Amino acid sequence: MPIKTCPKCKKSHPATSEFFHKDPSKSGGLESWCRECKNSARRCANPILNREKVVDWKKRNPEKTRLQKRKRRLKVNFGLTLEQYDQMYEAQGGVCAACGGINPDDKRLAVDHNHKTGKVRGLLCSNCNLAIGNLKESPELFIKVLHYLIKRR
Numbered sequence: 114m115p116i117k118t119c120p121k122c123k124k125s126h127p128a129t130s131e132f133f134h135k136d137p138s139k140s141g142g143l144e145s146w147c148r149e150c151k152n153s154a155r156r157c158a159n160p161i162l163n164r165e166k167v168v169d170w171k172k173r174n175p176e177k178t179r180l181q182k183r184k185r186r187l188k189v190n191f192g193l194t195l196e197q198y199d200q201m202y203e204a205q206g207g208v209c210a211a212c213g214g215i216n217p218d219d220k221r222l223a224v225d226h227n228h229k230t231g232k233v234r235g236l237l238c239s240n241c242n243l244a245i246g247n248l249k250e251s252p253e254l255f256i257k258v259l260h261y262l263i264k265r266r
């Protein structure tokens with residue numbers, strides 16, 4: 114495998130797209146600077162201007178910004194794509210998996226997951242999701258509360 118040296122950092126790397134951005138106009142079809150140096154130069158060229166561009170884009174595209182945040186939260190917190198969330202929502206008929214109700218104020222259903230395993234269980238209204246969280250996901254505690262409610266009718 115051919116080796117290529119980055120003129121910026123002077124490090125030698127395999128001449129592959131893993132280490133160098135592709136550029137068909139260059140000999141060998143790869144950028145001269147390695148990915149790390151190229152990315153660093155892009156970020157640091159003018160951080161204030163870059164930040165202003167991002168803020169401006171977000172102001173002009175509030176819906177896209179919200180969608181990006183939602184997609185990122187679903188992926189990071191639960192390992193779900195937006196499409197998987199939508200499939201779960203449709204499979205549940207758009208209602209809470211626990212009580213069968215809809216979420217108050219037309220908010221989205223919350224993703225319910227096991228905090229120990231991370232496994233997603235379903236989509237819940239905010240009331241059911243908060244109840245499960247406040248009862249520490251303990252079936253024993255749920256039963257105690259249920260018995261209390263039955264006795265105190």
